[in-house]
Amino acid sequence: MTTLERADAAERAMIEELDRIVVKSVIYTSGERDPRVPVPRPPDQGKFYMMGHDPRLPRMPATPTLFDFFRYRFGPSNHVMQSARLAQKSGANEKVVLACLLHDISVAGFIRGDHGYWGAQLVEPYVDAEVSWAIRYHQALRFFPDESVGYRYPESYVKLFGPDYKPEPYIERDYRYAREHTWYMTSRLITVNDLYAFDPNVQVQLEEFTDIVGRNFKQPKEGLGFDASPSAHMWRTMMWPTKYL
Numbered sequence: 266m267t268t269l270e271r272a273d274a275a276e277r278a279m280i281e282e283l284d285r286i287v288v289k290s291v292i293y294t295s296g297e298r299d300p301r302v303p304v305p306r307p308p309d310q311g312k313f314y315m316m317g318h319d320p321r322l323p324r325m326p327a328t329p330t331l332f333d334f335f336r337y338r339f340g341p342s343n344h345v346m347q348s349a350r351l352a353q354k355s356g357a358n359e360k361v362v363l364a365c366l367l368h369d370i371s372v373a374g375f376i377r378g379d380h381g382y383w384g385a386q387l388v389e390p391y392v393d394a395e396v397s398w399a400i401r402y403h404q405a406l407r408f409f410p411d412e413s414v415g416y417r418y419p420e421s422y423v424k425l426f427g428p429d430y431k432p433e434p435y436i437e438r439d440y441r442y443a444r445e446h447t448w449y450m451t452s453r454l455i456t457v458n459d460l461y462a463f464d465p466n467v468q469v470q471l472e473e474f475t476d477i478v479g480r481n482f483k484q485p486k487e488g489l490g491f492d493a494s495p496s497a498h499m500w501r502t503m504m505w506p507t508k509y510l
């Protein structure tokens with residue numbers, strides 16, 4: 266091998282090694298590791314597990330804003346933006362529009378399972394209580410029709426989960442609780458605007474929502490993830506999802 270070939274080979278090996286370590290680290294954080302199998306030993310001498318920025322992801326600014334998370338971690342976020350625009354066009358108030366814009370950020374950037382609950386917790390310190398409440402319960406409301414606003418059980422759910430799927434009892438319980446709550450309609454409106462927000466031909470720019478977010482989302486000056494809010498660590502995990510610890 267020439268010197269150049271050797272250098273190339275060494276670089277390739279380094280990249281592969283990085284992948285190996287990163288992949289292991291991902292497995293620890295995503296819950297995809299089989300918990301019955303013992304965790305592997307520490308890496309070989311001179312090699313280290315990932316403890317910061319993952320080079321496979323875009324680097325985030327030092328004081329990240331909500332929009333930075335949309336740009337670098339939540340993409341493609343067409344679905345939530347279409348949903349927010351639909352709400353806006355229908356004349357919904359700003360809380361509903363913001364709730365629509367944020368309703369699935371957990372699916373896009375954090376955890377899919379129980380995304381309504383996780384999504385609500387993520388934004389709770391920064392939005393009006395009604396907004397996070399609506400996000401929390403939209404997940405359950407999606408499964409239950411409301412003829413008064415023309416909301417039917419989604420066709421897409423039949424395709425996704427099969428015709429016989431029945432939501433867990435806790436989902437039904439939370440639906441019943443939400444149904445009787447003063448803020449029910451705020452959450453219901455997420456599901457109304459959610460249903461049709463999957464048009465591949467509609468392009469929405471994030472900047473459409475600059476003013477609504479500016480007025481209704483308390484952006485921490487330290488950046489999301491670096492303030493001391495109860496959900497700051499969750500934003501940090503979205504920023505550095507593969508940290509070993």
Ligand SMILES: [Fe+2]
Binds near residue numbers: 368369380381403404
């Ligand atoms: Fe959702």
Ligand SMILES: [Fe+2]
Binds near residue numbers: 344368369
């Ligand atoms: Fe959605």
